[in-house]
Amino acid sequence: MDRLAQVGGSVALGREPLKSSLESAGNDVKDATAQLKDDLNGLGKPELSSGDQAQQSVDDLSNKIQEDVDKVEGAVKDAQSGGSVLSALPTVTSTFAAMGARVQATFDDLKKLDPKGELESAFKNASSCKSLTSQKS
Numbered sequence: 001m002d003r004l005a006q007v008g009g010s011v012a013l014g015r016e017p018l019k020s021s022l023e024s025a026g027n028d029v030k031d032a033t034a035q036l037k038d039d040l041n042g043l044g045k046p047e048l049s050s051g052d053q054a055q056q057s058v059d060d061l062s063n064k065i066q067e068d069v070d071k072v073e074g075a076v077k078d079a080q081s082g083g084s085v086l087s088a089l090p091t092v093t094s095t096f097a098a099m100g101a102r103v104q105a106t107f108d109d110l111k112k113l114d115p116k117g118e119l120e121s122a123f124k125n126a127s128s129c130k131s132l133t134s135q136k137s
Contacts, residue, residue: 026076
C-alpha cells in the first residue's frame, strides 16, 4: 500500500506519466492483494467462541478484495487497450479507497468479536503484521 500512496502522490503532482503510474499501481495492487489473499486464506478459523463469525468476516474480505482487484485490472486493461486513462483513474482510486475501508472495517469487526484481545495480540506479534501495526499506532 505504500507504493500506492507514492504513485497517487506522483500522479497528483504530475511527476510520473499518468498511464505508466496507473499500470504500475495496478500491478502493485495485484501483487500485494495476492499476498494478502494467501495470508487471509491461510489463517484458518481462530479458536474463539466467535471463531466461525471471524472466519466468515475474513472470507468475505478475501472475496471482496478479489472483486476489487478484478475491477482495477479491468480499468487498467481498458486504458492499456486505447481507452482513456483519465476515465480509468476514478475507478482505480475509488476502488483503492474502498479496499482500505473494507480492510479497516473487517479489522474493527474482528476486534469486536474478540473482547479478550487474543486476536489483537496475535496480530501485534505476527512478523507479517509488524509494518501494519507500526503504521496504526
